[in-house]
Amino acid sequence: xxxxxxxxxxxxxxxxxxxxxxxxxxxxxxxxxxxxxxxxxxxxxxxxxxxxxxxxxxxxxxxxxxxxxxxxxxxxxxxxxxxxxxxxxxxxxxxxxxxxxxxxxxxxxxxxxxxxxxxxxxxxxxxxxxxxxxxxxxxxxxxxxxxxxxxxxxxxxxxxxxxxxxxxxxxxxxxxxxxxxxxxxxxxxxxxxxxxxxxxxxxxxxxxxxxxxxxxxxxxxxxxxxxxxxxxxxxxxxxxxxxxxxxxxxxxxxxxxxxxxxxxxxxxxxxxxxxxxxxxxxxxxxxxxxxxxxxxxxxxxxxxxxxxxxxxxxxxxxxxxxxxxxxxxxxxxxxxxxxxxxxxxxxxxxxxxxxxxxxxxxxxxxxxxxxxxxxxxxxxxxxxxxxxxxxxxxxxxxxxxxxxxxxxxxxxxxxxxxxxxxxxxxxxxxxxxxxxxxxxxxxxxxxxxxxxxxxxxxxxxxxxxxxxxxxxxxxxxxxxxxxxxxxxxxxxxxxxxxxxxxxxxxxxxxxxxxxxxxxxxxxxxxxxxxxxxxxxxxxxxxxxxxxxxxxxxxxxxxxxxxxxxxxxxxxxxxxxxxxxxxxxxxxxxxxxxxxxxxxxxxxxxxxxxxxxxxxxxxxxxxxxxxxxxxx
Numbered sequence: 048x049x050x051x052x053x054x055x056x057x058x059x060x061x062x063x064x065x066x067x068x069x070x071x072x073x074x075x076x077x078x079x080x081x082x083x084x085x086x087x088x089x090x091x092x093x094x095x096x097x098x099x100x101x102x103x104x105x106x107x108x109x110x111x112x113x114x115x116x117x118x119x120x121x122x123x124x125x126x127x128x129x130x131x132x133x134x135x136x137x138x139x140x141x142x143x144x145x146x147x148x149x150x151x152x153x154x155x156x157x158x159x160x161x162x163x164x165x166x167x168x169x170x171x172x173x174x175x176x177x178x179x180x181x182x183x184x185x186x187x188x189x190x191x192x193x194x195x196x197x198x199x200x201x202x203x204x205x206x207x208x209x210x211x212x213x214x215x216x217x218x219x220x221x222x223x224x225x226x227x228x229x230x231x232x233x234x235x236x237x238x239x240x241x242x243x244x245x246x247x248x249x250x251x252x253x254x255x256x257x258x259x260x261x262x263x264x265x266x267x268x269x270x271x272x273x274x275x276x277x278x279x280x281x282x283x284x285x286x287x288x289x290x291x292x293x294x295x296x297x298x299x300x301x302x303x304x305x306x307x308x309x310x311x312x313x314x315x316x317x318x319x320x321x322x323x324x325x326x327x328x329x330x331x332x333x334x335x336x337x338x339x340x341x342x343x344x345x346x347x348x349x350x351x352x353x354x355x356x357x358x359x360x361x362x363x364x365x366x367x368x369x370x371x372x373x374x375x376x377x378x379x380x381x382x383x384x385x386x387x388x389x390x391x392x393x394x395x396x397x398x399x400x401x402x403x404x405x406x407x408x409x410x411x412x413x414x415x416x417x418x419x420x421x422x423x424x425x426x427x428x429x430x431x432x433x434x435x436x437x438x439x440x441x442x443x444x445x446x447x448x449x450x451x452x453x454x455x456x457x458x459x460x461x462x463x464x465x466x467x468x469x470x471x472x473x474x475x476x477x478x479x480x481x482x483x484x485x486x487x488x489x490x491x492x493x494x495x496x497x498x499x500x501x502x503x504x505x506x507x508x509x510x511x512x513x514x515x516x517x518x519x520x521x522x523x524x525x526x527x528x529x530x531x532x533x534x535x536x537x538x539x540x541x542x543x544x545x546x547x548x549x550x551x552x553x554x555x556x557x558x559x560x561x562x563x564x565x566x567x568x569x570x571x572x573x574x575x576x577x578x579x580x581x582x583x584x585x586x587x588x589x590x591x592x593x594x595x596x597x598x599x600x601x602x603x604x605x606x607x608x609x610x611x612x613x614x615x616x617x618x619x620x621x622x623x624x625x626x627x628x629x630x631x632x633x634x635x636x637x638x639x640x641x642x643x644x645x646x647x648x649x650x651x652x653x654x655x656x657x658x659x660x661x662x663x664x665x666x667x668x669x670x671x672x673x674x675x676x677x678x
Contacts, residue, residue, distance in 0.1 A: 070203040070232055070437045071193045072240070072429025075182065075220065077136040077289060078262030078396060080104050081426035082189040084197065085434040090244065090427040093196045101422055102192070104262075106184045107131045108172030116188040124324045125344065128317035130172040134291050137263040138178040140216030141167050156316060179223045186227035203230045205433040207425050209264040210236040211284030213450070213495065214507060214537055232436045238268035239279060240428030241394040244419055253389040258407050258415070260370060261395035263289040267374040269381050278470060281381040283373045288366060290330070290397035296362040297326035301343050301352045310348050318345050333359050334399045360402045367406050374410060391415045396422045452529055452537060454479070455492035455501045458590040464529045467497065476528040484601060485517040489525055491550075493539050512541040514548040520598070588637045589629050595641060596625060599648060602655060609654045621647050
């Protein structure tokens with residue numbers, strides 16, 4: 048039975064009678080990309096004339112003009128390295144300032160960001176180009192391959208993304224597809240696509256893990272499958288960890304050996320790219336050999352280098368351990384023991400590394416599933432989902448939000464509205480109110496992260512709700528709704544309930560999040576949990592004390608004549624003590640000062656109430672009063 052039909056974003060119509068629905072699945076990878084098609088539940092990767100399914104995710108802008116993608120672009124790495132870009136996926140959704148911080152380890156010339164978006168740009172072939180523009184060239188090539196193989200136009204696709212891609216990176220991926228002329232039916236998390244390819248959705252029930260280590264990203268997801276319901280229980284990852292880091296260890300070793308041997312070279316962008324290309328070849332050879340060698344052609348004097356399997360595994364051991372730490376954290380998030388896992392799927396070309404397979408098997412305690420080519424498995428799953436979205440499916444996919452989404456409240460605190468690991472698509476709402484009397488507008492600041500204070504989270508968007516009727520503080524009711532679609536993209540709306548005034552924003556990220564920070568957010572929330580709670584409690588005490596001071600000031604301005612000179616002096620002194628306590632760091636002192644002020648102000652509040660009652664009853668006869676009571 049179909050539990051839910053997910054046709055997001057937008058509605059994807061079913062084909063008319065006699066018309067074949069055509070949508071492909073695309074794995075837009077860091078190192079290689081793949082396009083696949085599924086018919087009658089049977090997916091297949093599409094090949095070129097030489098029988099290759101992989102398109103290297105390399106783009107070149109040669110001096111002769113035009114654009115080259117794949118093997119042709121990789122072939123220019125030695126002769127025109129300054130015109131070649133590889134591994135651009137690692138930069139999707141990054142801001143220029145984020146990349147400048149790590150520019151020393153990137154073989155790119157970074158172009159300073161301009162405008163509000165601050166999107167990173169790379170200077171390639173004498174021109175600044177964004178990761179969206181470069182990725183679009185890869186998608187155009189994949190689209191052309193599909194059209195050649197299928198002999199008809201291809202305009203729709205399901206594209207996979209790492210589960211830990213944030214809103215900025217997902218938006219950048221959709222933008223690249225739009226530039227390439229493709230309508231994105233859905234962005235599917237790579238671990239989910241891999242599980243689909245293995246047919247795990249057809250199992251009656253089971254708990255499966257997906258370990259996805261690609262060229263530049265890592266994801267670990269835990270999925271529960273129950274009679275067609277496909278739910279991601281928890282996910283974790285690092286969008287800047289992958290096989291590229293393995294390559295860099297070998298490249299750095301070779302460059303250091305040249306320096307040690309006295310070979311004078313200028314280690315520039317071109318030299319690093321050439322070294323990385325050779326390092327990648329040597330890494331791949333070590334998947335089936337115990338020793339490899341290579342000749343590094345740099346400058347006027349080439350060099351010869353030998354790397355053993357033991358040396359390679361020693362160099363990358365720390366990276367592999369990082370992936371296992373993330374896997375353990377995901378299991379802890381789901382409160383799940385390793386022994387409960389029915390199977391683990393390996394995804395991504397970097398899982399061919401022997402140390403990776405050994406360590407994963409050791410963690411889970413059983414051999415991983417490796418029946419499908421790890422380079423193709425994600426695209427095959429995407430193709431199955433593309434077929435399901437265009438032809439109907441009995442499978443319900445429930446991915447999750449990788450990080451919490453919330454709002455800034457008074458004092459710079461974060462109120463979480465959508466907790467992390469919430470199944471999507473989802474729509475959740477929460478009511479807020481005004482802070483001051485007569486407030487007619489409210490600033491809405493949307494944030495993402497696990498910490499308690501705004502400064503420690505990532506800013507997503509800001510907008511204002513105006514037209515709120517002037518009321519007493521706390522009287523207005525503003526409902527803020529977070530809607531996360533099946534792609535993990537966010538829309539936020541705010542509505543004042545009494546008037547119906549509403550503002551809405553589709554969150555378009557500023558591309559300003561450091562991807563390293565993305566993975567660190569969860570760990571920092573755990574590391575600083577006690578500190579964050581104490582800081583939040585202190586802030587809450589300050590906010591409440593300030594609120595009481597504002598209310599008291601308004602009351603004194605209106606009815607201060609109800610107090611004697613001595614009473615007013617005592618209240619003013621107590622107000623000063625509260626102000627002083629608020630400026631300090633002692634929450635208990637703030638609470639004590641606020642309670643003292645409340646105690647001193649209590650007789651004043653009672654007199655104000657008496658006066659209000661007298662004014663309300665003034666001029667009323669007994670019969671008028673009885674009539675009002677009866678009403």
